[in-house]
Amino acid sequence: MKLKPIGIINSPYKKREDAPRQGRYSDEISEITVFDEYVEGLQDIEHKKHYYIFYWLDKADRDKLKEIPPGKTEEKGVFSIRSPVRPNPIAMCLVEIVKIEGNKLTVKWLDALDGSPLIDIKPFWAETDCI
């Protein structure tokens, strides 16, 4: 099970300390560049405004199974929290599209560090993705 980087994320967050705990609470803008060989997959992307962005947490620890969440004092299992620390460090973040120009998507709410590899883009569907 090998992932292919399909693009790259450029964001104002250079270090983990710079990133908001939740991108949703920030209006900072990030730019997603989809590599040329995957651009065809972007067809019709302009029909929706909200997407889940999947990216690779290339700096995350993959060997820890427990972590203390920010602001807490007790360890929790990584599958019960949203920590970047997990065996498969895939991040998922709901974003709002601000602008689309060719292979570049300008978005808000994204919490990725600058330079994170893009893995997937999926449209948000409230009826199945939410309670």
Place this chain on the structure above:
Amino acid sequence: MKLKPIGIINSPYKKREDAPRQGRYSDEISEITVFDEYVEGLQDIEHKKHYYIFYWLDKADRDKLKEIPPGKTEEKGVFSIRSPVRPNPIAMCLVEIVKIEGNKLTVKWLDALDGSPLIDIKPFWAETDCI
């Protein structure tokens, strides 16, 4: 970027034709078995009822960038639809936990084919995952 299988999904869906278009609209039960070496990561999982399950679509075509959605006649870019066909065939599905016994989670709403490799489990957070 190599994924580790962290468990396996057993479901009533043996072939793609058996699976519901959206697991959400079915009350069928699936069982997720987390492999022993990752069980520690399940600590505190009982505190919430809803999780996103990430699994690997091991039968999906990774080379197509356009696909005709079910019931439609026109091709769309794979990043604008939720087709299993995509460069990195990671599925994400919101589930409701029915029962937890050790390393086994019994869930509903999951749309995975029987035998699908489990990749990740993340708690659902309405405030950041939904509009």
